[in-house]
Amino acid sequence: MPGSKVAGVTAVTLSTGAVACGVCCVLPFALPATVLASTGTLLAWFVSMxxxxxxxxxxxxxxxxxxxxxxxxxxxxxxxxxxxxxxxxxxxxxxxxxxxxxxxxxxxxxxxx
Missing domain, CATH: 1.10.287 (Helix Hairpins)
Incomplete structure (x- = not known):
């Protein structure tokens, strides 16, 4: 059915766009926290060395x-x-x-x- 193919393509396109927008909006907030959390671990490792x-x-x-x-x-x-x-x-x-x-x-x- 031609309508279901268009709906499927539209759904995949929109979901890909939503994931991309989510990554672009969430990443600037989540990345610094992740980097800071891993920095503490790296510093502790360097102290032991x-x-x-x-x-x-x-x-x-x-x-x-x-x-x-x-x-x-x-x-x-x-x-x-x-x-x-x-x-x-x-x-x-x-x-x-x-x-x-x-x-x-x-x-x-x-x-x-």
Whole structure:
């Protein structure tokens, strides 16, 4: 029957449109909540990895400074200022990472109001 075919196509088209509109309207509200919920899990996972990631960072940091020293000695030139600035920033961040177990509790007390 030609009428039932048109009705079926119309129903499928309208239901697809309703699903698409629902996704477009609901997704902006549901996605941030989902992302925030999974972020907590990821952060907890990263906290458990703090020790070995810090050790890996120290090794790569020492390797980077060693590479810079070796290149400077080999070429008899000073490293670029931008290299020294980036490495100074990296030194500061690594110091915070290494000292984090000592910094964390006092920092939380200060930030609690």
């Amino acid at each position: 703090h020790l070995w990631v810090t050790v890996l960072a120290i090794l790569s940091f020492a390797g980077a400074w060693g590479w810079i020293a070796w290149q400077s000695r080999r070429t008899r030139r000073r490293p670029a200022a931008s290299t020294l600035v980036m490495m100074a920033g990296s030194t500061a961040l690594l110091a915070v990472a290494v000292l984090w177990p000592l910094i964390e509790k006092p920092l939380i007390r200060v930030l609690q109001v």
